[in-house]
Amino acid sequence: MDENNIIVQPTDNPREECLELMNKLLAALTIFERNVKIAHWNLKSATFQDDHVWLDTVHDDVCECIDTIAEEIRKGDFYPHATLTMCLQNSSIQETDSSGPCTKAAMFNMLTIGLNAVRVLADQLSTKADENKFWTIQDVANGILSKMNHHLYFVKNTIIDDDDEDDD
Numbered sequence: 001m002d003e004n005n006i007i008v009q010p011t012d013n014p015r016e017e018c019l020e021l022m023n024k025l026l027a028a029l030t031i032f033e034r035n036v037k038i039a040h041w042n043l044k045s046a047t048f049q050d051d052h053v054w055l056d057t058v059h060d061d062v063c064e065c066i067d068t069i070a071e072e073i074r075k076g077d078f079y080p081h082a083t084l085t086m087c088l089q090n091s092s093i094q095e096t097d098s099s100g101p102c103t104k105a106a107m108f109n110m111l112t113i114g115l116n117a118v119r120v121l122a123d124q125l126s127t128k129a130d131e132n133k134f135w136t137i138q139d140v141a142n143g144i145l146s147k148m149n150h151h152l153y154f155v156k157n158t159i160i161d162d163d164d165e166d167d168d
């Protein structure tokens, strides 16, 4: 599915729209969680040990976000669409290959796509929740947004540093 093609069609039921967005967020986070763990295992890099450990800090945050959003869905007496099959169908990002090495460039690419896709969805959810005064949902969305922004900032700066080293 195209990363930009994730607009939820407006209905006259904002709670339903938020629920759909929360399930899309759960799906993207779940596929992203697998992708991060796969990179953690399969990375081939001169700085493997540092990257391997750092990827688990991203993974920990993604897992926390998954739990938070699934529990928020349950508060509404709905059930999270959480099987891997459901998540793959509903995800705005693709699963990465796990059958071979992951280069550092592939790792950065996967992280940039995944973090951005989750940010876009969390931002949409935050806006929709704000418009309808669903403050708890907005808090959850903003918490996810903040975690993704933190990691994306680090990824972008690390890519710039790596490019500088290549120029030397």
Ligand SMILES: [Fe+2]
Pocket (backbone or CB within 6 Å): 040, 056
């Ligand atoms: Fe590990």
